[in-house]
Structures are given as C-alpha cells and as structure tokens.
Amino acid sequence: MLNDIDFDKIDINGSIPEDETNRQYYYIAKCREYVSNLKKEIGRDLTCSVKTFGCQMNARDSEKILGMLILMGYTPIESEDADLVLYNTCTVRENANQKVYGHLGYLKNKKKHNPYMMIGLCGCMMQEPQVIETIRSKYRFVDVVFGTHNIFKFAEILYTRFESGSMVIDIWDRTDEIVEDLPSERKYSFKAGVNIMFGCNNFCSFCIVPYVRGRERSRNPRDIIREIEMLVADGVTEVTLLGQNVNSYGKTLDDKMTFAELLELVCQVDGLKRVRFMTSHPKDLPDELIEVMAKEPKICKHFHLPLQSGSDRLLTEMNRHYDKATYLELVDKLRAAMPDISITTDIIVGYPGETEEDFNDTLEVVRKAQYDAAFTFIYSKRSGTAAAKKEQLDKDVVKERFDRLLKEVQTIAADRTNRFEGEVKEVLVESVNDHEEGMVTGRMDNNLLVHFKGDESLIGSYVDVKLTDGKDFYYIGEAVKER
Ligand code: SF4
Numbered sequence: 001m002l003n004d005i006d007f008d009k010i011d012i013n014g015s016i017p018e019d020e021t022n023r024q025y026y027y028i029a030k031c032r033e034y035v036s037n038l039k040k041e042i043g044r045d046l047t048c049s050v051k052t053f054g055c056q057m058n059a060r061d062s063e064k065i066l067g068m069l070i071l072m073g074y075t076p077i078e079s080e081d082a083d084l085v086l087y088n089t090c091t092v093r094e095n096a097n098q099k100v101y102g103h104l105g106y107l108k109n110k111k112k113h114n115p116y117m118m119i120g121l122c123g124c125m126m127q128e129p130q131v132i133e134t135i136r137s138k139y140r141f142v143d144v145v146f147g148t149h150n151i152f153k154f155a156e157i158l159y160t161r162f163e164s165g166s167m168v169i170d171i172w173d174r175t176d177e178i179v180e181d182l183p184s185e186r187k188y189s190f191k192a193g194v195n196i197m198f199g200c201n202n203f204c205s206f207c208i209v210p211y212v213r214g215r216e217r218s219r220n221p222r223d224i225i226r227e228i229e230m231l232v233a234d235g236v237t238e239v240t241l242l243g244q245n246v247n248s249y250g251k252t253l254d255d256k257m258t259f260a261e262l263l264e265l266v267c268q269v270d271g272l273k274r275v276r277f278m279t280s281h282p283k284d285l286p287d288e289l290i291e292v293m294a295k296e297p298k299i300c301k302h303f304h305l306p307l308q309s310g311s312d313r314l315l316t317e318m319n320r321h322y323d324k325a326t327y328l329e330l331v332d333k334l335r336a337a338m339p340d341i342s343i344t345t346d347i348i349v350g351y352p353g354e355t356e357e358d359f360n361d362t363l364e365v366v367r368k369a370q371y372d373a374a375f376t377f378i379y380s381k382r383s384g385t386a387a388a389k390k391e392q393l394d395k396d397v398v399k400e401r402f403d404r405l406l407k408e409v410q411t412i413a414a415d416r417t418n419r420f421e422g423e424v425k426e427v428l429v430e431s432v433n434d435h436e437e438g439m440v441t442g443r444m445d446n447n448l449l450v451h452f453k454g455d456e457s458l459i460g461s462y463v464d465v466k467l468t469d470g471k472d473f474y475y476i477g478e479a480v481k482e483r
Contacts, residue, residue: 054090
C-alpha cells in the first residue's frame with residue numbers, strides 16, 4: 001500500500017531490518033538499484049508482465065507482485081515479450097498445470113532471444129511437490145519459483161536470483177504470518193479486492209485449495225479497515241472482501257469477530273459506496289449475515305452460494321456439511337430478506353458415483369433456487385484430493401447431463417435477468433466496450449452487466465441507466481443521469 005515510500009531513506013548497505021515489512025522494502029530497494037544499473041548498462045527500460053491464472057485470490061496476489069515490480073523500476077506491459085514474465089498459477093483443475101507447462105515452452109524460445117529475460121512462477125500449482133520436481137529437472141531456464149505462503153518475500157527471492165545467477169526455488173509448507181503494508185498495483189482505479197482471510201479448513205473432497213493455500217488465517221480488522229480507508233482516499237468506491245469462506249472470518253483472531261460484524265465496520269468507511277464479498281459457504285451462513293446485508297445499503301445485493309450438488313448423498317461424500325433442504329432454506333431466507341437479490345452458484349456435474357437420481361436432485365434445486373447465474377463445471381479429477389481416488393464416470397453420460405443442466409440454468413437465468421427491463425438502475429462504469437465502439441460496460445449492484453452509450457470519461461462513475469433491452473444475461477441500456 002505504501003507506493004509512495006521514500007527509497008532514499010532506505011540504507012541498502014546497512015543491516016537487514018528485522019521487521020518483515022521493512023525487510024521486504026529493503027530488498028525492493030536493492031532490486032531497484034540492480035534494475036537501475038542494468039537499465040543504464042543496456043540503454044533501455046526493463047519491462048515486466050504478470051499473467052494470472054485462476055481465481056480472484058490469485059488476481060489480488062498478482063496486484064501485489066506487480067506493485068513490487070513497479071517499485072523496483074520495471075515498466076508493466078501486457079505482452080510476454082517482457083524482460084520479466086511471471087506466471088501466477090492455478091491448480092484447481094489438472095489440465096491447468098499442462099497449460100502452464102505449454103506456456104513455459106513458449107517462453108523458453110523468447111528467452112533465447114533476450115539475454116536479460118527472467119521467468120518466474122508462483123501460485124497454487126507451485127505448492128505441489130511433483131510440480132517443483134518437474135520444474136527442477138525439465139525447466140532449468142526458469143529463474144524464480146515461490147508459492148502461495150511467501151508472496152510477500154518476492155523481492156528477496158528475486159534479489160537472491162540477481163545475485164546468485166541461478167534458479168531460486170523457495171516454497172513453504174505453511175505460514176501463520178500475514179505481512180501488511182506491502183505495495184500493490186491495482187488493475188482498476190475505482191474498485192479493489194481486499195483479502196480478509198487466507199486459506200481454508202474445509203477439505204471439500206474435490207478441492208485442492210486447503211492443501212495449497214493452508215489453514216484459515218484472518219487479518220486483523222484494524223488492518224483491513226486501514227487498507228480500505230487508503231483505497232478510498234485513492235479513488236476506490238467499491239471493494240470486494242475476499243476469502244475462501246468469509247463466514248469463518250475472525251475465528252482465528254485473539255479478539256473474535258464475526259464476518260457480519262466486520263461488514264458493519266467496513267460499511268462505516270466514508271466515501272465507500274459498494275461492498276461485495278466472496279465466497280460464502282452454505283454450511284455456516286448465519287442469519288446475522290443476512291440481516292446485516294439486508295439493512296446495509298452499501299452491501300451489494302448479490303450472493304454467491306456454491307451448491308456443488310443437490311444430492312444429499314453426494315453432498316456428504318463431498319464433505320460439504322449441508323443438505324438439499326438446508327441449502328434451499330438459505331435461498332428462501334435470502335430472498336425473503338432481500339426480494340431483489342441476485343443469487344449465483346457453482347455446480348459440479350459428473351462427480352464420481354453420481355447417478356441419474358443424484359443429478360435430478362441437482363436439477364430440482366436449480367429449479368427451486370432460480371439462480372440468476374450458475375457456473376457449471378464438469379467434474380475434473382484433481383490428484384491429491386479425496387475424490388481423485390474414486391471411480392470416474394463415463395464421459396458421454398456426464399456430457400449429456402452437463403448439457404441438460406446448462407439448458408435449465410440458462411433458461412432460468414434469462415428470465416431472472418430480464419425481470420428488470422424498463423427499470424432505472426445505478427451502474428458503476430467499468431470499461432469501454434471491447435466489441436462496440438461508443439459503448440461502455442458497467443455493473444449493477446446485483447452484479448449484472450449493462451452496456452450503454454458512453455465514453456472513457458465515464459469509467460469509475462455511477463450512472464443511472466434505463467434498462468431498455470434484456471439480453472438474457474446482460475442488458476442494453478440508456479444513460480439517464482450521472483450521479
Ligand atoms: S470451502 Fe471447499 S471448495 Fe471452497 S476452498 Fe475450501 S475446500 Fe475448496
């Protein structure tokens with residue numbers, strides 16, 4: 001967060017500071033000197049590119065890494081022609097790993113033509129020991145490798161690479177440490193993700209996250225609020241509070257605090273207009289959270305409630321700790337408290353052992369819950385998880401079920417989306433429209449996208465938009481007035 005730090009005051013020839021934040025600024029300063037000397041030597045700027053695979057957690061981590069690189073003196077670019085290319089990897093699906101290896105082959109060729117090029121790998125995939133072995137033996141041209149627990153040490157790791165001239169691999173099994181106040185480069189000037197906790201304790205049978213992100217650790221609420229106040233002072237009006245299961249927030253703090261209490265504190269930050277959060281696990285969604293959400297106008301009326309399966313039998317096998325009836329009760333409670341709320345979900349089709357009856361239970365929940373959107377996934381075997389040891393289903397059966405589910409989900413979502421046609425809603429403008437010149441794209445409080453006439457000057461502003469044309473999963477609208 002301290003992007004305006006005075007590097008002249010850091011004595012890079014003095015002793016290494018003990019405090020972790022100061023230690024990392026010390027190493028950023030050392031990298032900065034190295035990069036500055038190299039730029040002079042080769043007579044040009046040095047560029048960097050951070051590519052993110054996976055979820056919002058990774059996207060947020062990439063912002064932190066990019067923030068450090070910019071302070072070191074690198075110029076960010078999109079292309080992989082950069083002098084430093086870093087892949088922040090995901091390992092939720094097994095084929096994601098193959099994708100990264102494929103990209104590495106491509107980078108190897110680029111490195112042959114650029115003697116100053118550095119290649120880095122980090123993120124969840126690096127927490128898998130067999131991946132590290134593969135990189136160590138087959139991808140010797142990679143320069144730095146680190147994991148999910150020591151991102152804060154990136155500058156120190158990179159500096160070690162600069163000094164040693166050989167590959168540096170630094171992977172931690174776990175950490176209890178949360179290092180505050182490191183730099184960050186946000187993708188958007190007006191909205192930001194804020195980590196409120198790290199890790200997960202749930203061990204859903206299909207998920208690798210607890211193995212690669214470690215156990216739950218909550219950030220101190222004072223640090224969260226301080227970060228949000230700084231973001232607001234810097235022009236941010238919308239924050240998304242991030243955690244694998246935000247309902248567990250505060251359980252690891254000395255002074256216990258619930259997520260609902262944290263939300264109330266966050267809403268008190270002056271100048272903040274919208275608060276979002278994800279993800280909330282159905283096993284422990286308290287009434288208190290629904291009440292706070294309903295009464296607090298700053299909290300966006302969008303709830304992502306992952307279902308995964310509608311079959312009680314499979315939910316038990318998945319270690320999800322809820323059943324169909326309690327899940328549907330939660331949906332009813334959310335809709336009773338906030339009739340306009342948009343509810344979205346994740347669903348897995350083809351989990352090992354799924355029968356037609358199990359699948360019909362999922363379809364039944366989909367019909368009853370009336371989701372505004374659903375992210376549907378074909379179960380993909382993930383080595384290292386409990387479900388990977390079970391017998392896998394026939395691919396054709398799974399594909400046929402997937403198509404049926406998708407059709408159902410899309411029909412319901414189209415009806416739900418189009419229900420606001422003709423109404424005027426507040427939209428936060430996020431970008432110019434990539435596909436149609438003269439149009440901008442924004443998001444309503446319930447997370448639906450709206451495209452309407454406008455230009456770049458509107459990005460970051462709130463505009464009242466009449467939703468003239470419902471297009472099943474987005475709207476075309478007309479600006480009524482800018483707020
Ligand atoms: S709650 Fe389950 S699905 Fe979500 S991150 Fe934790 S283990 Fe994975």
